[in-house]
Amino acid sequence: MPAAPRRTRRRATALLAATAALTTAAALAAALPAQAHSGKGGHGRPGRYQDVQLLSFNDLHGNLEPPSGSSGRVSELQPDGTTKTVDAGGVEYLASHLRSARAGHPYSITAAGGDMVGASPMLSGLFHDEPTIEALNKLKLDVTSVGNHEFDEGAGELARLQNGGCHPTDGCYTDKEFKGADFPYLTANVLDEKTKRPILKPYWVWKKKDVKIGFIGVTLEGTPNVVSADGVKGLAFKDEVETIDKYAKVLQRQGVQSIVALVHEGGFPASGAYNYDCDSPGAGAGISGPIVDIAKNVTPAVDALVTGHTHNAYVCDIPDPSGRPRMVTSAASFGRLYTDTTLTYDRRTGDIARTAVKSANRVVTRDVPKAPDMTDLIARWNTLAAPIGNRPIGYISADIGNTGTESPMGDLIADAQLAYGRELDPRTSLALMNPGGVRAGLTYAAKGAEGDGVVTYAEGFTVQPFANTVNLQDFTGAQLVQVLKEQVSGSNAAAPKILQPSANLTYTLDLTKSGADRVVTDSIRLNGAAVDPAATYRVATNSFLAGGGDGFPTLGQGTNDLVGADDLAALEKYLTANSSAANPIAPPKADRISVVQ
Structure with a gap:
């Protein structure tokens, strides 16, 4: 995806569930004890296994309002082999779907694979994507990797999106100072050329009671090739695999054995349908592209990869270096899909029982009630943008x-x-x-x-x-x-x-x-x-x-x-x-x- 230098003001449930849920789970999942999925053991004690829900999406690109045309549709594979298109996306609907998905899941994490902002429609772009950060805060996003588009306005502006403060040139758009993201942006492989250190946090650990899951965030090493020189000035982008392996060891030394990599790099599935079976056998099946090599080489200590960048939808098992299957997912773009993954946490080892991992992409359909707080947010910013837009x-x-x-x-x-x-x-x-x-x-x-x-x-x-x-x-x-x-x-x-x-x-x-x-x-x-x-x-x-x-x-x-x-x-x-x-x-x-x- 391209990026560009900035100027003073940047211009700014599931449908047909039988076919809509692409679920991958190994046979060992059935062999796990019943409390593996309830999280309960005998005498009211926690069971050995605890299901943790991981909801993820990627490449939102500031699309708060429902995207129009083909950008606001997904292709759905039907039982007879045909496909149909489904209207999808819009943060009012995304919020409703995510909140509904979390119901009944006390152990739930929401993560993203980068490009939350940048190349945004005017409603967000006109205001340097402050509306999108505000919306993501309301969505209760827990963590995201950085994407190449987070560098469209340079590292300084990314730091402002993280930490808050009014825009250095445009000032404050409302009577309240922009507070920044409630969630961490992870930049493990993006280093300051002078200090040789990541410009923001390289990893983050989600904790609930005795369950701990670490997240490492990287963007594509080739970011300087797709972002303007001004946007990446003073920055070094390191190899994705080497960086993830490095911080996986750091997390393990801290006693964190369950690890998810948020990778802003992606692949190209053999089908454009979001519910295509990526693991189906036969010629022309599966997935290709940069993420395949990354997934095959990242340390087996990482239990799953949430990816992005290519705007494609897939849920695939790709073997790690030890030959064990590992889940790799992407939820297309523009908030049209989210991925619902179940990570089964083993309290005895502190690791994910990877053979029990299951995952599916879900459509952000527009047949659910809109989230009122998102409707209000959109209305507020539209009022400011209307005279121009x-x-x-x-x-x-x-x-x-x-x-x-x-x-x-x-x-x-x-x-x-x-x-x-x-x-x-x-x-x-x-x-x-x-x-x-x-x-x-x-x-x-x-x-x-x-x-x-x-x-x-x-x-x-x-x-x-x-x-x-x-x-x-x-x-x-x-x-x-x-x-x-x-x-x-x-x-x-x-x-x-x-x-x-x-x-x-x-x-x-x-x-x-x-x-x-x-x-x-x-x-x-x-x-x-x-x-x-x-x-x-x-x-x-x-x-x-x-x-x-x-x-x-x-x-x-x-x-x-x-x-x-x-x-x-x-x-x-x-x-x-x-x-x-x-x-x-x-x-x-x-x-x-x-x-x-």
């Missing part, structure tokens, strides 16, 4: 989606940045937009009551929340070709990041090939002509890409830099100039990249 900035004739190798929304942004770039410098040749910087599409009737294609500032903010600037740089034609190859090679070889091009750039992407060869060099055309390797081209990108972000080092080598205004301002200017109520803008056809599969 309700302002119309353009009109669309239909939904402009944000899916596919090339998305209509990504193309629209690239066109807007090309137009803005040419205002700054008529020599501007083309524009390129990173797909991860496009956080949503535009929905014709986003609020249900609209139905008129009006695009508000709040909706635009949801699409582009990073407060990047539009930057112009000079590149040779050879460098431009190299940039296109970097989409599918180098650090992007395994998971390509296809740049969204302005309308005057076309080429063929051949996915039957591998590496850089997937970009068919002879097919590249700019304004219908071949790119001259020796010529100079003026390229508009956002400031994140201009710094070489997202695995595009060549974009960090441009010359004659010119820094323009905010990228959302460029989109607003383009929509205002090219749309009206009588003549709304149509979705781009997304036909600039020809894909061969």
Whole structure:
């Protein structure tokens, strides 16, 4: 996921239970004594085993209101093998589901896998995500790992979210000073380069009576590759496995044998359905991606991994280095799911009886009562945001989606940045937009009551929340070709990041090939002509890409830099100039990249 430098103000139950609950439990669970699940022994004494409920979620990204469009749906596998979509998400519903899930579970922990904030919709982003921290406090979140997006505004702002205080530039938004998070952010593998120590707590121990469970929190080692240089200045990001192993030993020396790792890194399940059986046999089953190697190598002392980052849903058993199965979970993103895991604690050993662990992803359906305190919270912050957020900035004739190798929304942004770039410098040749910087599409009737294609500032903010600037740089034609190859090679070889091009750039992407060869060099055309390797081209990108972000080092080598205004301002200017109520803008056809599969 991308991140961006900040400016002065950042712009800011289960359904069909028979199929909705993916539950993994080894046969030994049945062999445990009855008191394993009651926590009671003879004569009123605590039993040997105590079930501990672990509720978890990840990648909330400040989505307090129900996400719209595909961002607010999950895919559910049906008994006949078909899938259906279910509307999901919204913190009012998440709170109700979590509170209901906790009922009858005196031993219950709520944990998260990072990216609670950052790339947030305007309701949270406009206020530097203070509304989301307030909501998480009300949710009774116990602990979270840090994610890459927690560094969007740098370590100083992360410390403020943890410890409280008014924003150093914007001040206080209400008559009360922001108190910060009631829960700890864990940053075990994020070190201050000078002190060589974690910038916040590396681990935390949950205790209830004689039960103790330790949590270690890490983010992906590659965070500097997906966050702006300003956001990670002065920080070092260490290997996830080495860090978790290190602090697992620390916890064990303190007498904590039950350990959960909160890892902001993830995987890619073979199915997009949240209730897909990740452990089913057969070709094409299971999970791939970075989390697999992490899970296979993290010390067996860790009993479960709560993960995130890839916005996918999975509940998988992945063997640890000793060959024992270990639960690895992720609850998609945006508060659409939560994971309900049962950890059976053995009082005799102080460890988790791992073969009794069971887990399932649950849908945050919208068919339950809203949590009144969350409704009030949203209303309070919406009142502050309304004068800015309700302002119309353009009109669309239909939904402009944000899916596919090339998305209509990504193309629209690239066109807007090309137009803005040419205002700054008529020599501007083309524009390129990173797909991860496009956080949503535009929905014709986003609020249900609209139905008129009006695009508000709040909706635009949801699409582009990073407060990047539009930057112009000079590149040779050879460098431009190299940039296109970097989409599918180098650090992007395994998971390509296809740049969204302005309308005057076309080429063929051949996915039957591998590496850089997937970009068919002879097919590249700019304004219908071949790119001259020796010529100079003026390229508009956002400031994140201009710094070489997202695995595009060549974009960090441009010359004659010119820094323009905010990228959302460029989109607003383009929509205002090219749309009206009588003549709304149509979705781009997304036909600039020809894909061969």
